[in-house]
Amino acid sequence: MNPRNPVILCVDDEEANLKLLANILVPQGYTVVSAASGKDALLKIKCQTIDIVLLDIIMPGMDGFEVCRQIKEDQKLRNIPVIMITVLTDKQDRIRGIEAGAEEFLSKPFDQTEALARIKILLKVKELNDARACAEEALQKSHDELDRQVQERTAELAQANTILQADITERKRMEAEREKLLQDLGKRLKELGCIADISRLAEKPWVSIEEFVQGAVNILPPAWQYPEICCARIMLDSKEFKTANFRKTEWSQVADINVDRKKFGAVTICYLEEKPAADEGPFLKEERILINTVADFLGHVIQHRLTEAEIMASEEKFRMIFDNANDGILLADTESKKFHFANVTICHMLGYSQEEIKNMGVMDIHPEKDIPYIIEQFEKQIRKEIEVAQDLPMKRKDGSVFYADVNSSPVEIEGKRYLLGIFRDITERKQAEEMIKKQLMHITALRNIDMAITGSIDLRVTLQIFLDETMRQIHVDAANVLLFKPHTNTLEYVAGRGFYSDALKHTKLLLGEGYAGRAALEKRTISVQNLSKDINTLSRSSLLAREGFMSYCAAPLIAKGSIKGVLEVFHRTPFEADVNWLDFLEGLATQAAIAIDNATLFEDLQRSNIDLSMAYDATLEGWSKALDLRDKETEGHSQRVTDMSVKIAHAMGISDSELVHVRRGALLHDIGKMGIPDHILLKPGPLNDEEWEIMHKHPVYAYELLSPITFLRPALDIPYYHHEKWDGTGYPRGLKGEQIPLSARIFALVDVWDALNSDRPYRPAWPEEKIRKYLLEQVGKHFDPKVFEVFLKLYSELKP
Numbered sequence: 001m002n003p004r005n006p007v008i009l010c011v012d013d014e015e016a017n018l019k020l021l022a023n024i025l026v027p028q029g030y031t032v033v034s035a036a037s038g039k040d041a042l043l044k045i046k047c048q049t050i051d052i053v054l055l056d057i058i059m060p061g062m063d064g065f066e067v068c069r070q071i072k073e074d075q076k077l078r079n080i081p082v083i084m085i086t087v088l089t090d091k092q093d094r095i096r097g098i099e100a101g102a103e104e105f106l107s108k109p110f111d112q113t114e115a116l117a118r119i120k121i122l123l124k125v126k127e128l129n130d131a132r133a134c135a136e137e138a139l140q141k142s143h144d145e146l147d148r149q150v151q152e153r154t155a156e157l158a159q160a161n162t163i164l165q166a167d168i169t170e171r172k173r174m175e176a177e178r179e180k181l182l183q184d185l186g187k188r189l190k191e192l193g194c195i196a197d198i199s200r201l202a203e204k205p206w207v208s209i210e211e212f213v214q215g216a217v218n219i220l221p222p223a224w225q226y227p228e229i230c231c232a233r234i235m236l237d238s239k240e241f242k243t244a245n246f247r248k249t250e251w252s253q254v255a256d257i258n259v260d261r262k263k264f265g266a267v268t269i270c271y272l273e274e275k276p277a278a279d280e281g282p283f284l285k286e287e288r289i290l291i292n293t294v295a296d297f298l299g300h301v302i303q304h305r306l307t308e309a310e311i312m313a314s315e316e317k318f319r320m321i322f323d324n325a326n327d328g329i330l331l332a333d334t335e336s337k338k339f340h341f342a343n344v345t346i347c348h349m350l351g352y353s354q355e356e357i358k359n360m361g362v363m364d365i366h367p368e369k370d371i372p373y374i375i376e377q378f379e380k381q382i383r384k385e386i387e388v389a390q391d392l393p394m395k396r397k398d399g400s401v402f403y404a405d406v407n408s409s410p411v412e413i414e415g416k417r418y419l420l421g422i423f424r425d426i427t428e429r430k431q432a433e434e435m436i437k438k439q440l441m442h443i444t445a446l447r448n449i450d451m452a453i454t455g456s457i458d459l460r461v462t463l464q465i466f467l468d469e470t471m472r473q474i475h476v477d478a479a480n481v482l483l484f485k486p487h488t489n490t491l492e493y494v495a496g497r498g499f500y501s502d503a504l505k506h507t508k509l510l511l512g513e514g515y516a517g518r519a520a521l522e523k524r525t526i527s528v529q530n531l532s533k534d535i536n537t538l539s540r541s542s543l544l545a546r547e548g549f550m551s552y553c554a555a556p557l558i559a560k561g562s563i564k565g566v567l568e569v570f571h572r573t574p575f576e577a578d579v580n581w582l583d584f585l586e587g588l589a590t591q592a593a594i595a596i597d598n599a600t601l602f603e604d605l606q607r608s609n610i611d612l613s614m615a616y617d618a619t620l621e622g623w624s625k626a627l628d629l630r631d632k633e634t635e636g637h638s639q640r641v642t643d644m645s646v647k648i649a650h651a652m653g654i655s656d657s658e659l660v661h662v663r664r665g666a667l668l669h670d671i672g673k674m675g676i677p678d679h680i681l682l683k684p685g686p687l688n689d690e691e692w693e694i695m696h697k698h699p700v701y702a703y704e705l706l707s708p709i710t711f712l713r714p715a716l717d718i719p720y721y722h723h724e725k726w727d728g729t730g731y732p733r734g735l736k737g738e739q740i741p742l743s744a745r746i747f748a749l750v751d752v753w754d755a756l757n758s759d760r761p762y763r764p765a766w767p768e769e770k771i772r773k774y775l776l777e778q779v780g781k782h783f784d785p786k787v788f789e790v791f792l793k794l795y796s797e798l799k800p
Contacts, residue, residue: 006123007031011041012056024112038062050080052122057086065100072101079129081122113560114594146327160311167307174300191290194223202301209305213241229272236265251282255295259303267295328423334382337362349425351397367395382410402427459599463495470588471497476569482516483565500547516566519554527577528552551575555585557593564596642666644750651790662743665718672702699723699732717741722748725782745784
């Protein structure tokens with residue numbers, strides 16, 4: 001049967017994101033199941049097999065943290081890996097995800113190669129965990145089944161033994177009755193001869209039940225008074241056994257044959273003609289006693305024969321079960337510790353014949369060094385101090401050692417005590433466990449490296465951690481990373497571990513030069529088992545001569561199809577790399593490539609962000625100057641009020657990150673005037689009511705103009721609210737007191753102060769005392785009292 005494709009559940013409330021994930025995953029051979037909400041995801045994961053979950057955090061209703069928590073609380077679902085995909089970058093959000101049970105995080109936008117690598121690793125971890133769980137479950141079921149069979153067999157043997165003992169007791173009782181009958185019927189030699197003949201026939205084990213009954217029928221007529229006219233018949237369970245001359249007549253007597261207290265048949269004696277009249281009737285009193293005795297005796301014999309047949313069939317059945325059991329079975333005498341019974345499986349397991357094992361004991365099938373421990377466990381088990389179910393070393397006839405899962409318990413058979421042991425060869429399981437242990441160590445190493453990649457943006461720190469894990473996991477003596485410089489097409493040393501000198505720090509190789517250059521150029525791993533035979537082809541050989549390296553391997557660092565560098569590892573002792581070792585080395589190389597690629601991307605992103613931020617600010621200053629050029633009366637006004645507003649905001653405790661938005665809002669405070677007609681904005685005289693109504697709309701125009709621009713949205717407070725007044729009489733919304741954003745309250749005061757302190761075509765600048773008096777009058781009306789207090793403290797710095 002073809003293995004199924006891994007099934008990945010993608011959970012996101014945005015259909016575009018779900019389509020993006022499907023476009024990435026489906027070409028890689030994954031089956032994608034989509035869910036648009038947390039509730040939908042929980043329904044789908046419970047009704048179908050899911051191998052991994054890609055989970056968005058920010059969703060309406062149930063968020064990603066709660067979905068992850070419910071998955072990990074479900075015993076059946078908790079082993080499904082969860083990767084959270086989110087735009088959240090705060091450390092606390094990651095901690096919440098870890099507490100909820102998430103194995104990984106991917107920050108939007110994410111790198112496809114990194115995401116696929118992490119998915120592949122987590123799927124491998126889940127596959128190993130599932131395989132181990134299935135193996136343990138199958139092993140437990142096998143143990144349970146074997147225990148059940150042993151218990152059933154023990155119970156059946158005990159029951160058969162009880163029946164046999166009862167039968168023996170009954171037979172002894174019957175024999176006693178027979179003796180008594182012989183004594184009582186001493187005068188009836190013929191009758192006693194009949195019983196004796198039937199008894200002797202019954203004692204012949206090779207005679208079948210049918211042969212025995214037919215023989216008894218032929219013995220009966222001579223025991224009666226008139227044998228020449230006597231005939232007999234025995235009916236057993238619809239089967240008829242009779243003498244050749246049998247005919248049913250009116251001169252007959254019948255006795256029931258009972259087996260296990262139930263009627264099983266009948267004995268019939270007939271005279272073929274009427275015999276001379278007698279006071280006792282057709283049959284003598286002794287003959288009536290005889291027929292009943294014969295019937296009882298026949299019943300006991302038949303019951304005994306049937307019981308013996310059942311016991312033999314049962315013994316044969318269970319001997320076949322024991323001999324053909326998948327597990328080895330040994331029965332050891334508790335006193336001599338010699339084996340009393342061994343099935344075929346244990347013989348094959350140990351390499352002995354059944355005859356050989358019968359002459360052996362417990363100490364012969366275990367390594368000599370383990371004998372004291374084995375004997376100690378044997379004695380404790382006999383005293384019922386422990387329940388022995390453990391892995392024990394076993395020794396074969398050829399001396400080789402293997403491990404078996406041993407389950408033993410004391411039993412009693414026919415009054416004698418034995419120790420019953422059940423053995424299962426677990427060599428393959430031990431090998432599998434060792435392989436899983438090694439793979440888990442590799443996965444842990446990759447996880448540690450992955451955490452270093454995600455936890456640090458310093459490439460050198462990340463690579464040092466990477467090299468530490470590399471040397472520890474693959475047991476090399478030295479390792480280094482050469483970084484590829486695309487502008488010079490060279491490989492240069494960036495980090496190393498385990499070298500005696502610093503000579504390699506000056507390494508600089510061209511692509512194709514040496515093993516490392518070839519590995520980078522050809523994008524393949526190169527392994528050299530014996531450097532002493534091939535030292536001249538290794539670049540930097542003079543630098544490496546003092547290191548004493550004997551074997552070498554170079555793995556290219558490739559991310560997104562591009563070469564990022566080369567990982568070199570060295571051994572100072574002979575070493576031959578196998579396929580698993582090389583696969584793990586290449587897995588480590590992939591992690592290093594991701595680390596280098598991430599660091600490069602982060603550096604480029606930082607540079608781009610700085611350039612973009614500078615471009616934004618230059619654009620805003622350009623807009624501000626354009627506004628000043630349009631309104632000659634306020635030329636230079638925007639830059640002055642911006643500088644003053646930022647100083648006051650900083651003095652009032654506004655953070656540096658928020659000061660950026662204060663500055664942008666101040667530069668664009670009158671951007672809404674772009675929507676005011678020139679004949680109103682540039683009117684030399686006073687405005688009429690209708691013109692003022694239009695002029696009062698410029699804050700609304702500013703909001704409509706700037707709110708669609710995401711990066712300017714936090715700077716809207718000043719352009720939208722700088723004409724609001726402390727007492728609620730301002731516009732456009734009539735906000736009052738602290739309902740007005742602090743940055744707008746600061747700017748309102750600075751804007752009025754700069755306007756009064758500047759010459760205008762229709763009036764000269766006001767004197768300083770007049771300005772201060774006016775501003776003081778407006779405190780509590782137009783201006784925030786606290787803002788005014790700070791303004792006064794900084795007044796000397798704010799004056800032009």
